[in-house]
Amino acid sequence: MDIINYKCPACGAPIEFNPRLGKFKCGYCFTEHTEEELTAYLEQLQAKAAAAAGASAASKAGSASGDASAAGSAAAAAAAGAGAAPGSGSTSADTQGGTSGDAGGNTGNGQQTVKVYQCANCGAEVVAGDTSTASFCYYCHSPVVITDRLQGEFKPDRIIPFTVDKKTAVQKFLEWAGKKKFTPNDFTSEMQQEKITGMYLPYWQADIDAKVDYHAVGVTVTRWTSGDRDYVKTDKYKIDRTGDIAVNNLQKLAFSKIDESLLNTITPYDESEIKNFSAGYLAGFFAEQYTEDKAAVTPALMAQAKSTAAVLIRESTSCAHFESEKDATSYTVRAQRYVLLPSWILTYIYHGKPYVFVVNGQTGKTCGELPLDKAKVALTSGILGLVFGTLMFLGGMFIW
Structure with a gap:
């Protein structure tokens, strides 16, 4: 099936x-x-x-067995009558479906x-x-x-089901667009609202372990004033950090057909709501399989782990600056999962350029690109210019 x-x-x-x-x-x-x-x-x-x-x-x-048996007997008799050995002829049937x-x-x-x-x-x-x-x-x-x-390597491991329905997604779109003054007239039309699509997009998630081996000189600078004199005090500390850090639930979009930077603005997702994958959750939505495999996104996930570990290491000190840093921290991927995450997506084409609005299908967080109606901008600029010019003219009359 x-x-x-x-x-x-x-x-x-x-x-x-x-x-x-x-x-x-x-x-x-x-x-x-x-x-x-x-x-x-x-x-x-x-x-x-x-x-x-x-x-x-x-x-x-x-x-078919009965028919073949009867046909075989008839064929054998015919072959014997013709002087041919039984079994020297064959029949075949191709079935298509x-x-x-x-x-x-x-x-x-x-x-x-x-x-x-x-x-x-x-x-x-x-x-x-x-x-x-x-x-x-x-x-x-x-x-x-x-x-x-949805089989083999393309079967997702986990899924976060939609909790934001289409009605709520449309409402958030209208609230967002209502704050914009120079959008095209049909930007929020009912026909446009109907285009908003619920879609599960593919991501790779990873849990990465960091074996910390970090050494540096931490620097703190203190400034104060006493009387009419300014003072500066610089303190330096030896910093040694070793141990283990587990960086979990890192994620990277695995779909190359959409702008990742835009989708990153509606993260994070609430990982406590993640479930084992079941195809039933896809019913009523669109879904895509990954176009970037595990190996392709692993370097990006590793870079996220390094950045997170570096922040945690520095936050473990009270120093504002660091000198003579030596970082020999090693990183190991402990687990990697193929997951589907929910988004509502609306694409608007204006003068041949696509503009995209997205809603996090779980948390409701929104972000979008705004098309500007140049005619509206020009009209508003003209009105403001006319008002400003009139005020200047009237002001000049009173001055003289």
């Missing part, structure tokens, strides 16, 4: 994860279900489907850019990008999870 359509255990309608409730809620019968309940129901359906498929295959095999296939998206070097899947709910084609792991059917609008892209 290449894709899964998650369905309500009560009525069979498509079902999505509801961030506000922290459960799955059916939009038809309005029943609520936990992740465990939905997973158990899905496993039950898959077991029934597998049993039915096995029975069907066994039935076809028995029928499946739920996925390539669709005009293969590049010259054979790299796949899009793939076509079949919606298990309505049978329509679902076209997915080369890194997509969750999407929607454009015909029946059912959420689909592409399971063959």
Whole structure:
């Protein structure tokens, strides 16, 4: 099975994860279900489907065996009549089927850019990008999870589910945009609001151990005034720091198709809410698999660990400056995890340039790039210039 359509255990309608409730809620019968309940129901359906498929295959095999036996006897008789040895002829049958296939998206070097899947709910084609792991059917609008892209090295270890729903994300966007005076008129239109998309983005997390071996001369400078004289006192201290530091939950975006610096502004996430990965949490959202593997991001994670350790070492002293530093601290990656983190993303194209607004799908922290309507800026500047000019003119009249 290449894709899964998650369905309500009560009525069979498509079902999505509801961030506000922290459960799955059916939009038809309005029943609520936990992740465990939905997973158990899905496993039950898959077991029934597998049993039915096995029975069907066994039935076809028995029928084919009987047909082959009869055909073999007839062929042997015909061969004997023609003077040929039994078994010198053969027959073959090709069967074709499946739920996925390539669709005009293969590049010259054979790299796949899009793939076509079949919606298990309505049978329509679902076209997915080369890194997509969750999407929607454009015909029946059912959420689909592409399971063959969540296996092996591409199966996430952990996930932080959405707690901010679309309504809240739109509200935060309107609050943010409402403070801006020179945005285009359609920047906050309903059509624009509908474009905001809930997406799980791939990150690598790491726990790194530091074996501290740091030596330096710490310097403190004290200044004071007595009477009409200024005094300066410089003290120097020998600093030796050895021991162990555990730097946990470092993270690095593993997706090259979005601006990492913008996403960094909505961190951190609350790691206490992280869960073991379950594909059900993807239902109702888009999701991407990593484009940068573990080895590619390890140097960046190691650099974060070094920076964090350096700050902790310096904060362990009361010195403001350091001289003759010798740092032989060694670092070891203790654990590394593939995780999916939630974001709401809105992209606005203005004069051919994309502007992006993002909301942390767990904490609600926001950040965005602002498009400026030059006509509004020019109009406001003109009005201010006219007012200023009028005041100058009137002021000149009173002076004279």
